[in-house]
Amino acid sequence: MITVRLLGTAPFHHTISYSVSPLFELASSLHLLTQAPASGTSAGWAEQMLQDFQTERIMEEWKYFLPLFEDAIPAMLDPIRTSGVMSVEEQFSYFVEMPTATFQASLQTLINKPDREPGNMLALDAIQDADFVKGRFSLFLSSYWQLFFAETWEKIAPLFVREAEQIFASLHSPEACISFLQKIAPPFSYDQERQELQWDDRFPEEIITEQLILHPSYFFPSTTLLKREQSIHLIYPIET
Numbered sequence: 001m002i003t004v005r006l007l008g009t010a011p012f013h014h015t016i017s018y019s020v021s022p023l024f025e026l027a028s029s030l031h032l033l034t035q036a037p038a039s040g041t042s043a044g045w046a047e048q049m050l051q052d053f054q055t056e057r058i059m060e061e062w063k064y065f066l067p068l069f070e071d072a073i074p075a076m077l078d079p080i081r082t083s084g085v086m087s088v089e090e091q092f093s094y095f096v097e098m099p100t101a102t103f104q105a106s107l108q109t110l111i112n113k114p115d116r117e118p119g120n121m122l123a124l125d126a127i128q129d130a131d132f133v134k135g136r137f138s139l140f141l142s143s144y145w146q147l148f149f150a151e152t153w154e155k156i157a158p159l160f161v162r163e164a165e166q167i168f169a170s171l172h173s174p175e176a177c178i179s180f181l182q183k184i185a186p187p188f189s190y191d192q193e194r195q196e197l198q199w200d201d202r203f204p205e206e207i208i209t210e211q212l213i214l215h216p217s218y219f220f221p222s223t224t225l226l227k228r229e230q231s232i233h234l235i236y237p238i239e240t
Contacts, residue, residue: 001199001203003199004196017211019214030065062140076106077106088145088146088150096138187200187201201225212233213231222237
């Protein structure tokens, strides 16, 4: 059971906050690209993107880094670590200042994958020269952002502004708060007597926190709850 205490009176800005990460959205779009969606808007977007990769001659780089995004989004690009990394300059600094050990740790799942292909050059290079791979990875993401994703971000950014407005409006009463939370994450309930938000995750460990951070996402497809230090983070797909 996960419990979020609503201390004090509304509005609950001190308990519930909002965060958005363009870098996480970029990474989520690349993860989606590996899933080869069969129908819908995503299928058309993926097909066009792969054609554009060919046109702009970054297809080989994409094939090189594709295994890193195939099963999940690398930990170094999660919305918690990349919170506040907004501009192109900040993205560049994020990778320059990232310790090599942190970068290599994000590749450990790929490196240790039992069924990875013997010729997977990304995994082999990460073992032999992680600094080289980090620089190459930063350059690839920078190219992807400048050639394609910057325009995408400009289009979807208003959705995050709208979502932030809805979040802040919901914080003015417990009823509005739980109504909004149940819309984005139905497992939430509200214990009025204790003034607590509760999420039954069906695990025996009881987690009690006074900080819930919401991470709406355009490209991330599922609702995920994470615990980091003293906070609970909820990643969820935004309504379009």
